[in-house]
Amino acid sequence: MVEEVEVVETDVLVIGGGAAGANAAVKAADQGARVVLVVKGLLGKSGCSIFASHIPYHDISTEQKSRDRLAYAIRYYNHYLTDQEYCKRASVYMRTEFFVELERLGIYWRRDGDKLNATAARTPTLVAHKQGASGVLIMDKRRRQIFDRAIPVYEECAVTSLLQDNGRVVGATVLDLQRGRFFAVSAKAVVLAAGHSDYLSTRSTGTREQSADGVAMAIRAGAEVANLEIQWWHISDVLAPKSWMRYHIYPNPLMGTEETSRVYNSDGEMFFEQKTHNPGTSAPYIHQLRLLAQQVKAGKARWDGGYYSGFTHIPADTVLKYQHQAKIWGKLGLDVGKDLLECGITWHMRQGGINVSTERMESNLPGLFIAGGLGAHYLGGVGPSSYDGKVAGESAAALAAESSKPAMPRAMLDAEQRRVFGFLKADSAGVRPMAAKLRIRELMWELGYVKNEQKLNAALDGIVAVREQMVPKFGLQSASRAWNTGWMDALDACSMIDATEAMVRSALLRKESRGPFYREDYPYVDNENWLRKIILTRDGNEWKSRTEPYALPYLKPEKSREPFFEADF
Amino acid sequence: MSPSSKPTSSSGTIRVRIRRFDPTVDAVPRFEQFEVPAKPLMRIIDVLDCVHEDLQVDIGYRWLCTSKKCGTCAVKVNGTPKLACWDEALPDMTVEPIDNVPVVRDLVTSRAEYQDMLARVSPLLVRKRDYPGFPEPITETQFASTVHLRDCIQCLACQSACPVFAQKDSGFAGPAILVQLSDLAQDPRDDADRADLADRVAQVFKCVSCYECERVCPTEIPIVGEAIEPLKRIARRSGASSGARRARAFWEIARDEGMVNGAKVALRAGKSGLGALALGFRLWRRGKISFASVFGKGGSGSDAVRRAHQASEKRP
Numbered sequence: 001m002v003e004e005v006e007v008v009e010t011d012v013l014v015i016g017g018g019a020a021g022a023n024a025a026v027k028a029a030d031q032g033a034r035v036v037l038v039v040k041g042l043l044g045k046s047g048c049s050i051f052a053s054h055i056p057y058h059d060i061s062t063e064q065k066s067r068d069r070l071a072y073a074i075r076y077y078n079h080y081l082t083d084q085e086y087c088k089r090a091s092v093y094m095r096t097e098f099f100v101e102l103e104r105l106g107i108y109w110r111r112d113g114d115k116l117n118a119t120a121a122r123t124p125t126l127v128a129h130k131q132g133a134s135g136v137l138i139m140d141k142r143r144r145q146i147f148d149r150a151i152p153v154y155e156e157c158a159v160t161s162l163l164q165d166n167g168r169v170v171g172a173t174v175l176d177l178q179r180g181r182f183f184a185v186s187a188k189a190v191v192l193a194a195g196h197s198d199y200l201s202t203r204s205t206g207t208r209e210q211s212a213d214g215v216a217m218a219i220r221a222g223a224e225v226a227n228l229e230i231q232w233w234h235i236s237d238v239l240a241p242k243s244w245m246r247y248h249i250y251p252n253p254l255m256g257t258e259e260t261s262r263v264y265n266s267d268g269e270m271f272f273e274q275k276t277h278n279p280g281t282s283a284p285y286i287h288q289l290r291l292l293a294q295q296v297k298a299g300k301a302r303w304d305g306g307y308y309s310g311f312t313h314i315p316a317d318t319v320l321k322y323q324h325q326a327k328i329w330g331k332l333g334l335d336v337g338k339d340l341l342e343c344g345i346t347w348h349m350r351q352g353g354i355n356v357s358t359e360r361m362e363s364n365l366p367g368l369f370i371a372g373g374l375g376a377h378y379l380g381g382v383g384p385s386s387y388d389g390k391v392a393g394e395s396a397a398a399l400a401a402e403s404s405k406p407a408m409p410r411a412m413l414d415a416e417q418r419r420v421f422g423f424l425k426a427d428s429a430g431v432r433p434m435a436a437k438l439r440i441r442e443l444m445w446e447l448g449y450v451k452n453e454q455k456l457n458a459a460l461d462g463i464v465a466v467r468e469q470m471v472p473k474f475g476l477q478s479a480s481r482a483w484n485t486g487w488m489d490a491l492d493a494c495s496m497i498d499a500t501e502a503m504v505r506s507a508l509l510r511k512e513s514r515g516p517f518y519r520e521d522y523p524y525v526d527n528e529n530w531l532r533k534i535i536l537t538r539d540g541n542e543w544k545s546r547t548e549p550y551a552l553p554y555l556k557p558e559k560s561r562e563p564f565f566e567a568d569f
Numbered sequence: 570m571s572p573s574s575k576p577t578s579s580s581g582t583i584r585v586r587i588r589r590f591d592p593t594v595d596a597v598p599r600f601e602q603f604e605v606p607a608k609p610l611m612r613i614i615d616v617l618d619c620v621h622e623d624l625q626v627d628i629g630y631r632w633l634c635t636s637k638k639c640g641t642c643a644v645k646v647n648g649t650p651k652l653a654c655w656d657e658a659l660p661d662m663t664v665e666p667i668d669n670v671p672v673v674r675d676l677v678t679s680r681a682e683y684q685d686m687l688a689r690v691s692p693l694l695v696r697k698r699d700y701p702g703f704p705e706p707i708t709e710t711q712f713a714s715t716v717h718l719r720d721c722i723q724c725l726a727c728q729s730a731c732p733v734f735a736q737k738d739s740g741f742a743g744p745a746i747l748v749q750l751s752d753l754a755q756d757p758r759d760d761a762d763r764a765d766l767a768d769r770v771a772q773v774f775k776c777v778s779c780y781e782c783e784r785v786c787p788t789e790i791p792i793v794g795e796a797i798e799p800l801k802r803i804a805r806r807s808g809a810s811s812g813a814r815r816a817r818a819f820w821e822i823a824r825d826e827g828m829v830n831g832a833k834v835a836l837r838a839g840k841s842g843l844g845a846l847a848l849g850f851r852l853w854r855r856g857k858i859s860f861a862s863v864f865g866k867g868g869s870g871s872d873a874v875r876r877a878h879q880a881s882e883k884r885p
Contacts, residue, residue, distance in 0.1 A: 106694030
């Protein structure tokens, strides 16, 4: 079935409604470009930007502070797998533009009396309202800014593919999830800002709509993806109720104090608090993972429970005053000042993503710009993602200004329409697409934090089996076009399969351990051989790979090789 | 230091009836019943996820965070609006979409009307004075009166419960809009005419202070006391609507005489909104509000009235 498809014409198409996409839309519009914003969820409500807790306040006023700030970004957040020049530029942006722009828009950066309330850490952070709520308020302002500028926003509309004409990205196909309307956007430049925190494991902070569509559509279009194996896990996320796995018991300093949460094993022994176990880095997550791995090995914790976190060493009033999450205790009939909550590890941000040249946030595909956590250049976070949005939005607007109206690749459009509507068939005997999503999450959960070649190969086989054995048998409960959950799941499942396959392939190539990436068969941080970017592309069904070294103009690791469990980053 | 010894498990079965409605094919909604195994500390959203994931039924429902941030999972459970990710699952529950919004499918409702109204009354801070540079000289005290308003996640539970908003012809913007508007109106940096927006566009004086919005707010915002009453104070001073005139007359007579005579209020307010009176009567007749809620929470002596008004004068 091929129906006549409406084509929306614009200069710049922005895909994604988090910090990066929203700012890209604003900044491209400010350059005079016509902009269309397409968001799979709801602008400023979906994605991971609303989860932003406390924002690093990039103090670059002295040489020492500037160096501390860069070390935090390069060493502790990105494990040297980053563009150091970019880190420096993003730091300057954060200090000189990010907080300023949002305060002008009306964000109230929390004060204590008449002073900014910054955490006591070596790299201080600020909050809008409360720790754990900053992202909600920041994204609400962005949302209003975009509606105020009358930028057309297509919400609850999923981009299903990038459209290309002779290799150049010239738009995208879109499915309106509320009504089932399929349409195309024709654009002179495209900014892809689809985020980096996906629901790809049984336990994940990624949310329902986050199925790695950005990675998958970019791979299908021939974009280079890099370091997809560098995947973060949180250890201090709530175990039960299940949906509360997205509640994080922050291991970072609590506003107004020098304290952090503590984590205890099943014997009640404390094995983490930042000032004892990881002073000075402000990025305790990697270290927490290693400490938990040792507890699991000793039989004093499981990956899915048997250990506990909380703030029982801090007055309850302090936690309640400064933290959004503090109310969860009371809601469960517990006392934040007296009780601990059981935790489990949880799939979180991905450091890798689409390979980007950061001067203009360009991908290897002409016409395609990348912003935010989806890029492989930096871990993410609303600050740097906002910076990316600005650069990508302005670069896309500049390209659009010098480009003529692109041709619409009709054959590609028709083929994608057939693919998308191919799933829209009711079949009570068919495989529910949700079953494929659950299987992918289960495979990635089983692969987990401790990896080796055998486990990776098993995961790869499992992913391929989902693609070959489940997808062709998909059948939905209804063929309605109105908010058809099964139809959405079918499209999500295809993205999840393509993205996780690339992640596992990339993990098989990295023969070392680094940051959150642990291979027990290569338990060394190997800076001599693996301070490199692993780049993958897919051409049809064939994967190609290559590696590239990183430039290290500002910061180098001290050791060429060290045991993984002894490294501090 | 021992881990919590409080019970964290439950057993048995959760019986849930979900309202199904696909406006593209169904003439009327129907209820479908499911049973899912109860799990420890289960929230409403966990039950909906079980129906979708484990029973593999394609119910239409929405969530984007499960941590009380996005405000998109509000549903009506056994008649009361709840945030599905926040409130606990009940052993026997009927889940329906929230009221006073169009249904997209099953439990999914449209937020478009809310967004349009928000864009009209409360888009962004309006600065007419120069921004002094970061960090601007503002203090914690200046933002203390709105601290709870910043907990609002715009889940629309309050709009769903509001009996005035439910009247399609009321013109009332609803409590969620007023929370956002009040946050800006009380912001010392804001230079927009929020009084006029509150009075004419949001029609704040249509609020009958029945406290239904507060009763259902999952983030426990004192909506009437900290959002709506301050807005009414701001709008009363200059508002041109009949509601504002009546409020002004009420306030002036109370201040001058220490008691209120209804006839005098009506006289001074001019054509004082018989429509509003009719609306109040309609709501009362349907049992949506009580007269006690309309006329406040208890009487007081005339001196106390004067003191209260003096204090009120000093507020924003």
